[in-house]
Amino acid sequence: MSGASNLDSLRAEADFFNKFLGSSQSLAQALEPSGSRPASRETIGWITPVTRVDLWKDGLISDFSKWRGQHQYAYPTRFKVSEEGTKGWLDSVLSSTSRLLFTLTDSDNKRVGHIGLSWNFETDQLEVDSVLRGEKVKSGFMTKAMEWLEDYSYKEFNTQSLCLRVLESNSRAVSFYERLGYEVDSVLCLASVSEGEFTSLVGDESGTADKFLTMKKDLENTRIPPDEVLTAGPSIGFREMAYVSDAVLHGWNSRHSTYLSSFQGQFSEFIGSTFSLATSSCTGALHLALAAVGSISGDEVIVPAVTWVATASAVRYTGATPIFADVNKTSWTLDPDAVRRLITPKTKAIVAVHLYGFVADVSALRKLADEFGIFLIEDAAPAIGATLNGRAAGTFGHFGCYSFQGAKLLVTGEDGMLVTDSSELFNRAVKLQEHGRRPGTFWIDEVGYKYKMSNLTAALGLGQLERAGSQIEKKRRIYDWYRSSVGTDAPVSFQEGLSGTIGIAWMTSILIDEGSGFKRDGLMAFLKQNGVDSRPTFPSLVDFEFWGTDQPELPVSRHVGASGINLPSGVGLSRPTVNRIGELVKKFTS
Numbered sequence: 001m002s003g004a005s006n007l008d009s010l011r012a013e014a015d016f017f018n019k020f021l022g023s024s025q026s027l028a029q030a031l032e033p034s035g036s037r038p039a040s041r042e043t044i045g046w047i048t049p050v051t052r053v054d055l056w057k058d059g060l061i062s063d064f065s066k067w068r069g070q071h072q073y074a075y076p077t078r079f080k081v082s083e084e085g086t087k088g089w090l091d092s093v094l095s096s097t098s099r100l101l102f103t104l105t106d107s108d109n110k111r112v113g114h115i116g117l118s119w120n121f122e123t124d125q126l127e128v129d130s131v132l133r134g135e136k137v138k139s140g141f142m143t144k145a146m147e148w149l150e151d152y153s154y155k156e157f158n159t160q161s162l163c164l165r166v167l168e169s170n171s172r173a174v175s176f177y178e179r180l181g182y183e184v185d186s187v188l189c190l191a192s193v194s195e196g197e198f199t200s201l202v203g204d205e206s207g208t209a210d211k212f213l214t215m216k217k218d219l220e221n222t223r224i225p226p227d228e229v230l231t232a233g234p235s236i237g238f239r240e241m242a243y244v245s246d247a248v249l250h251g252w253n254s255r256h257s258t259y260l261s262s263f264q265g266q267f268s269e270f271i272g273s274t275f276s277l278a279t280s281s282c283t284g285a286l287h288l289a290l291a292a293v294g295s296i297s298g299d300e301v302i303v304p305a306v307t308w309v310a311t312a313s314a315v316r317y318t319g320a321t322p323i324f325a326d327v328n329k330t331s332w333t334l335d336p337d338a339v340r341r342l343i344t345p346k347t348k349a350i351v352a353v354h355l356y357g358f359v360a361d362v363s364a365l366r367k368l369a370d371e372f373g374i375f376l377i378e379d380a381a382p383a384i385g386a387t388l389n390g391r392a393a394g395t396f397g398h399f400g401c402y403s404f405q406g407a408k409l410l411v412t413g414e415d416g417m418l419v420t421d422s423s424e425l426f427n428r429a430v431k432l433q434e435h436g437r438r439p440g441t442f443w444i445d446e447v448g449y450k451y452k453m454s455n456l457t458a459a460l461g462l463g464q465l466e467r468a469g470s471q472i473e474k475k476r477r478i479y480d481w482y483r484s485s486v487g488t489d490a491p492v493s494f495q496e497g498l499s500g501t502i503g504i505a506w507m508t509s510i511l512i513d514e515g516s517g518f519k520r521d522g523l524m525a526f527l528k529q530n531g532v533d534s535r536p537t538f539p540s541l542v543d544f545e546f547w548g549t550d551q552p553e554l555p556v557s558r559h560v561g562a563s564g565i566n567l568p569s570g571v572g573l574s575r576p577t578v579n580r581i582g583e584l585v586k587k588f589t590s
Contacts, residue, residue, distance in 0.1 A: 009157045011097040050101040067134030078199040128164040160220040168211040182215035223574035232407035233570035240463030247459035259459040273419035275426040282381040282403035282416035284451030286314035289399035292428040293375040295320045299348035304334040305557035307353040326554040330496045333360035349375040354383035357506030362396035382506035385472035410464040412457040479505035485582025491516035507566040526588045537564030
């Protein structure tokens with residue numbers, strides 16, 4: 001992950017801690033169980049983010065002052081410790097958008113120390129700081145606390161390595177960090193400088209007072225692959241749990257849609273659409289979109305043959321007939337040339353699917369739609385964050401539809417989002433979602449639907465959205481790791497993005513080469529025997545008999561549906577895990 005992205009994520013987390021958890025004492029107390037983490041599975045202690053509420057907690061400032069006074073030898077700046085000075089230091093930490101601080105509490109709920117993260121602008125990376133054990137703790141407590149902080153940094157910010165700085169004279173701390181896997185990365189000689197009652201150790205090439213060691217640990221390549229690897233899995237952080245807790249406690253009556261409104265508004269900003277309407281599923285969003293553009297019985301709607309069945313099922317919900325088109329050989333997304341050949345006077349709309357997070361050629365498809373006076377709807381269910389020429393997937397069509405189902409990039413358990421730039425289409429979709437009632441009344445003048453998202457799940461979605469940047473980048477890194485690990489010799493090809501697109505590889509997928517002699521099911525069984533889950537790509541929809549119509553031969557779609565595999569792609573994957581899977585793919589196909 002880039003330094004700028006890391007810093008942005010850290011600032012967003014600091015802003016959340018300070019403005020949300022620190023917004024009121026009663027709220028922070030209510031959320032404390034969800035805003036804490038056990039320092040270990042054995043629950044020998046707890047780690048809790050420090051907020052402004054803590055400035056008034058009984059004994060916290062005096063505890064911090066006492067500990068700082070006892071550990072002056074560990075600081076490069078020596079000064080007379082006072083509670084007022086400690087409060088000023090803590091205030092500066094909480095005012096910073098590049099620092100986080102956590103209190104350490106033992107299993108008896110007694111404060112025993114603190115630990116933190118900060119952004120080092122000189123090295124452009126995240127580092128551990130404020131590691132201080134103030135009271136006697138159970139053996140292994142500080143080790144578990146450090147391991148938690150490393151895991152948190154890796155999962156929350158996609159940090160590939162962590163740094164910390166420690167005085168060489170603090171030999172006990174140096175040995176502690178070495179046991180955790182930190183290695184000396186650089187050394188700064190220090191000289192002692194006195195100014196009044198302050199003594200500082202400052203950088204000096206000829207200094208002999210002490211040395212400042214920068215120690216570094218590789219978090220990415222030292223993670224141990226799990227015994228079982230699943231195909232997907234979300235990343236849930238402090239923010240989501242706090243927002244959901246707040247929604248459960250306070251999201252009723254006058255605040256019944258607070259999170260829903262925020263989620264819709266921020267989603268529009270993130271995607272770049274004028275309007276967003278939260279729905280109970282992406283399927284519901286597709287149905288609303290098709291109904292809003294007037295799809296009815298007798299109409300035809302062109303959809304790709306390789307997609308989840310919901311894309312075509314939503315067409316059937318309106319009474320229209322899905323017409324299946326073949327897909328591009330590399331991106332597996334709707335082929336504009338194939339679409340053109342299928343357009344008839346009955347064609348009402350085209351539904352372009354950004355399959356597995358790879359962007360379809362929606363620029364060409366929109367031109368086709370405009371040329372023939374039909375609608376373009378984007379099924380961007382797995383493509384939040386994917387772009388074409390810098391513009392978000394889902395914003396090229398008359399409507400865009402997204403999913404927050406539990407395996408997607410951003411999750412709420414289910415739910416979806418419908419976006420558009422047309423006020424007319426948006427108002428039409430809102431009316432249909434409101435059971436067809438006239439705005440501001442209970443008068444119903446047509447049959448409508450109920451595809452609403454709840455305020456509770458919107459709270460989870462908002463937290464996920466605010467952390468989207470790091471998760472999008474992690475998906476792309478996983479895809480690159482797979483390509484590097486599998487290499488070019490294995491008889492498989494990867495799903496690839498079209499020119500001008502930047503996909504998110506929600507699922508990293510491979511296709512077994514025709515004529516290779518290897519079978520998709522055999523590879524999946526081999527992976528399963530070795531503790532790696534996988535799943536087949538969506539079968540070609542033309543193979544489903546219940547459509548009741550003659551379906552064309554679509555060779556690319558049939559091959560993708562019969563020989564494609566989704567490899568594990570959850571955002572929690574590490575490089576060693578991906579490398580292990582890549583080696584298994586090569587071993588089976590060698």
